[in-house]
Amino acid sequence: MIWNEKIECASRDEMKALQSERLIDTVQRIYHSIPSYRKKMQEVGLVPGDIKSIDDLSKLPFTTKQDLRDNYPFGMFTVPMSEIVRVHASSGTTGKPTVVGYTRKDLNTWAEVVTRTLCMAGVHRNDMVQIAYGYGLFTGGLGMHYGCENLGASVIPIxxxxxxxxxxxxxxxxxxVIACTPSYSLFLAEAMEEAGIKKEDLNLRVGIFGAxxxxxxxxxxxxxxxxxxxxxxxxxSEVIGPGVSCECEHQCGMHINEDHFVPEIIHPETLEPMPAGEVGELVFTTVTKEGIPIIRYRTRDLTRLIYDQCACGRTLVRMEKCKGRSDDMLIIRGVNVFPSQIESVLxxxxxxxxxxxxIVEREGNLDSLKLMVEVQEQFFSDEVKKLEVLRKKITHNIQSxxxxxxxxxxxxxxxxxxxxxxAKRVIDNRKM
Structure with a gap:
């Protein structure tokens, strides 16, 4: 089922026209409401009138997580607090958390885009959806919750x-339907095995995994x-929360709700826009948000965009499954390493x-990479020789x-x- 066929199946010209109209309005509001954005635009000699269509997007300055922290807590809001009906914040693992605010219209937009993504995943109003994302300041739980209710599905807000x-x-x-992180879904599978619960004993048919x-x-x-x-x-959260994009049942890239979130791909070092189809850093501009619109936000996620029409009938641009993050990339003795590469081998x-x-260590002037990996129970043996053979096999496969x-x-x-x-996948002791 396609929730909003007029938008999700729009032609490229229709989508660009809608994005352009919304971008022009967003830039005007940001310029006149947020001093830090106005200063950035003035530094590059831009005024709102210079932005005449979506093709001018690359003229605008970038926004980073640090910009939100520098304006903590509410300095990036474009409306008075009397119009903000909800506040969320990132986990704040380093420094201050990034704070986002939503007007009532923003919450309606959020419910709309999450509902679209649920339909992409094959969820319908007769489903029982168990939301095992965290509720609270994290956007995952409540974001999924209101989308499910908007669709008409039954929600278990566990x-x-x-x-x-x-x-x-x-x-x-x-x-x-289960919604949680992919690593937690595997933890649930382990717990099922321990409890003697078989997958056939459950009614699960769809899992929506992210974060x-x-x-x-x-x-x-x-x-x-x-x-x-x-x-x-x-x-x-900086863009809206869950609902920015999602795979359909064909599992061939995540459809971006690009009438609300305009994507770009830039080179992570030169910051120049990259041609369609090439892998680079994903950047988003929100064009409908009221509380905290954001211009050219650098997500640090590495992916590429696919503009071909999907077999599901949607024309929304798709993003490939992220290949890692530009700031999560480990450089070990001059070699770029992403945890996802290790995971694929294992x-x-x-x-x-x-x-x-x-675990990354610095021994003298050289970096070393250590890997702890769990062995399946049937292969874990007290025989040192067998384990050594397996260890060498893993070492060889990763080195290759x-x-x-x-x-x-x-x-x-x-x-x-x-x-x-x-899931915590990396401990980098070089930074300590």
Missing amino acids: SGGNTQKQLQLMQDFGTS EPWTEEMRREIESKLGLKAIDIYGL LDMSETEPHYLL TLGISVQVKLVEPKTIERTAGK
Whole structure:
């Protein structure tokens, strides 16, 4: 089902005309409401009248997470607080959290775009949706919640964690759709196995997984263990939250709700726009938000855009599954390494679990990369010789893929800490 066929199946010319109209209005509001944006535009000699269409987007300055922190808490809002009906904030793992505010219209927009993404994933009003994303300042739980209600589906707002209760409600309530991080879905699969619950005992048919990068290999693992179709959803609080883009049932890229969020791909170093189809850093401009519109926000996520019409009939541009982040990239002895590359190697091997931890150390003047990886129970043996053979195999496979050596340490199943939120994959001790 397509929720808003007029928009989701619009021609490229129709979409550009709508984006242009909305961008012009957004730039005017931002210029006259936010001193920091006005200063940035003045520094490059821009006035709002210079922006006449979406083709002028690249003339505008970028926005970064640091800009939001520098204007903490409400300095990026374009409306008075009397019009802000909800505030969310990022987790704030470093420095101050980034704060976002929503007007009533913004919340309606958010519900609309999440509803579209749910329809893309194949969710319908007869579904029972168990939302295991966190509720609270994190946008995931409430963002999904209002989209589900807008669609007419039944919502189980259980939030993250409490795994035994999650499994109980899946069984008792007949949950058909689960929404959580992909790493937590695998944790649920482990808990099911321990509890003697088979995937056939559940009613699951769709999983909507986001908030962290995951690979195609991990998708196959999740689908196999939970017996559902695993759909990738993308969002970030600075843009709106979940609902920026989502895969359809064809799983061939995430459709971007580009009438609200205009995407670009730039070179992460030169910051120049890149041709369609090339991999680079994803940048978003919001063109309908009232509370905190944002211009050319650098997401740091690496992907590419696909403009071909999808088999589902939607013409919305698609973004590929993110290949990592420009700021999560590890440079080890001159080689660029993404955790997702390691994950792909491990999930191609039958002996390992999809749970690992990368530890980067600096020994003297040289960087070293250590990998802790869980071995599947049937392969974990007290025989040192067998484990050594497996360790060498993993080391060889990773070196063949990445071109650098990795110190591999095999650990027993369930050794690496699990979390209901984003999985911690990297410890970089060089920064300490």
